[in-house]
Amino acid sequence: MNHEASRSLYDRALSVMPGGVNSSVRAAPQPYPIFVDHGDGGHVVDADGNRYIDWIQGLGPLLLGHDMPEKLQAAIQSRAAEGPMYGMPSEIEVEHAEFVCRHVPGVEMIRFVNSGTEATVSACRLARAVTGRDKIVIMQGGYHGAQESTLVEGDADGTEPSSPGVPQAFAENTVPVPFNDPEAAEAAFEKHGEDIAAVLVEPVQANMGIVYPVDGYHGMLRNLCDEHGSLLIFDEVITGFRVGGLGCAQSEFDVDPDLTTFGKIIGGGFPVGAIGGKTEYIEQFTPSGDVFQAGTFSGNPVTMAAGLETLRFCAENDVYEHVNGLGRQLREGLSEIVADYAPEYTVVGSDSFFKLVFTRCDGEPQGESCRNGCRQDPDCDRYGGCPKRGTDIYRAETDRYARLFRPAMREQGILVSQNQFESNFVSYGHTEADVEETLEAYKEAL
The missing domain is CATH 3.40.640.10 (Type I PLP-dependent aspartate aminotransferase-like (Major domain))
Incomplete structure (x- = not known):
């Protein structure tokens, strides 16, 4: 993908805004953030014309997606x-x-x-x-x-x-x-x-x-x-x-x-x-x-x-049925992928938000009770190693997420949260095809 327009905009922004952004998390993507031109359903198009499946959704406010009914x-x-x-x-x-x-x-x-x-x-x-x-x-x-x-x-x-x-x-x-x-x-x-x-x-x-x-x-x-x-x-x-x-x-x-x-x-x-x-x-x-x-x-x-x-x-309308169903598909699909590619990682989330945390757990992948995202189930084989509080995420592979994983997802046309800490959000504008494409991208990026 070409990102020259985003790079140029970031260069200009650095001269007039601290860190080139108006909220610090937006500067997290390396080496510079993409600049969005417009949204479309569950997607965004950046200043260079690249189209992405957008799981950031404005950091959560866009339950209906970028298209307004x-x-x-x-x-x-x-x-x-x-x-x-x-x-x-x-x-x-x-x-x-x-x-x-x-x-x-x-x-x-x-x-x-x-x-x-x-x-x-x-x-x-x-x-x-x-x-x-x-x-x-x-x-x-x-x-x-x-x-x-x-x-x-x-x-x-x-x-x-x-x-x-x-x-x-x-x-x-x-x-x-x-x-x-x-x-x-x-x-x-x-x-x-x-x-x-x-x-x-x-x-x-x-x-x-x-x-x-x-x-x-x-x-x-x-x-x-x-x-x-x-x-x-x-x-x-x-x-x-x-x-x-x-x-x-x-x-x-x-x-x-x-x-x-x-x-x-x-x-x-x-x-x-x-x-x-x-x-x-x-x-x-x-x-x-x-x-x-x-x-x-x-x-x-x-x-x-x-x-x-x-x-x-x-x-x-069927908003919650739709977004929660896609959220479950994402979490269950990620659980299967992680079991094969990165069993030490932890799938988390509920309803219409989700995340893959790059934890450093030993032993078996998440059990069946947490297949839809970690539920703090004492009967799960991973209970002793899953995150019990937000501060546990500091011990995750945050650099791997930021420097390797997220850029690889972006180049496949998938936008996930700007860092290892923020959530990903499902919207009413997303489709099952978006979910399938995203899961395939996770396989490649992991």
């Missing part, structure tokens, strides 16, 4: 033509809020914002105000956006900022514990329980390799929060409206969080975030309460129309 496109165009934003309420905000509250079990009220990061920032502020406490428990290897309360590393006995510019005071009020480790969570509450405002957790750790929870883990967190008067916050920015369908991951795991943060799919491909939860908490945001939260573009009518029509389309 006619009704969705009409709603967006109509709203944009009527005026891009008002700084005042509009009916479409109410309709979207009603839809989400009707379908997501833990959401009685909702506040729309502009990004997943803004949602988690606001959720942490709200939890601290509600409880009168400062500490937030997070999971090692979890991701909750570019915010000071979670850009922290360490463990329950000591933390420090994971980025320059984050004050040590934030790290001191953050308690990282290993995901899927009930004893560590219990120990953190024994030590800090009276000071813990909330536990902030992804139902499935989806930004570092996709790590499924062990059976009963989220129920245990729910009980700990209840016992100590803390709030349970589910970060469903990635899993929301992808895992568990319109009920989100909380419905799949049958856990009732106090607060839920959203992003990505809830905006139909446009910039969005949201904080949902119990009325007694959400109504403490200004102006009904005293916890300040505001934003010029919050509830933007174009975004609200895109998000609402996307979810309506999912409710009225």
Whole structure:
């Protein structure tokens, strides 16, 4: 493939944008990223005219793919033509809020914002105000956006900022514990329980390799929060409206969080975030309460129309049946390929997202119980070696993925996640032919 146009654009971008990008993960592909010209269903075409099967899908927001259904496109165009934003309420905000509250079990009220990061920032502020406490428990290897309360590393006995510019005071009020480790969570509450405002957790750790929870883990967190008067916050920015369908991951795991943060799919491909939860908490945001939260573009009518029509389309069509079916085909197909070509690697994922983690496991490949992606099954022969938390992915062959595997996939016309940590996403625009072509490419690249 020829990539001269992308190279030229990257050269220009380096002069005017740090690292040549506006989000650091986009610079991960080596030696430079491809620049996209346009999308088409489950595909993208780059600046050089090369066509790819796209499993990145905007890093998750594009559940329907790059082609908008006619009704969705009409709603967006109509709203944009009527005026891009008002700084005042509009009916479409109410309709979207009603839809989400009707379908997501833990959401009685909702506040729309502009990004997943803004949602988690606001959720942490709200939890601290509600409880009168400062500490937030997070999971090692979890991701909750570019915010000071979670850009922290360490463990329950000591933390420090994971980025320059984050004050040590934030790290001191953050308690990282290993995901899927009930004893560590219990120990953190024994030590800090009276000071813990909330536990902030992804139902499935989806930004570092996709790590499924062990059976009963989220129920245990729910009980700990209840016992100590803390709030349970589910970060469903990635899993929301992808895992568990319109009920989100909380419905799949049958856990009732106090607060839920959203992003990505809830905006139909446009910039969005949201904080949902119990009325007694959400109504403490200004102006009904005293916890300040505001934003010029919050509830933007174009975004609200895109998000609402996307979810309506999912409710009225076979979207989840389609994307989850393709996801299963990918994971099961990868399990067969890995057993033959790289038995030390681990297939992970659920519903409509998937990943092949370049783990360094000894022994047999994944067992039948995890053929549809690792499920943390103690009866699986690989249980002792599969990733139990996002930080385990650091021990995977990340350089092999970045320098050999991903470029080989790209040259076969397949785009997978920019690095070993991010997820791949199935969309309604993908087909069984895309799946078969992708599996053949995995065989070649491995």
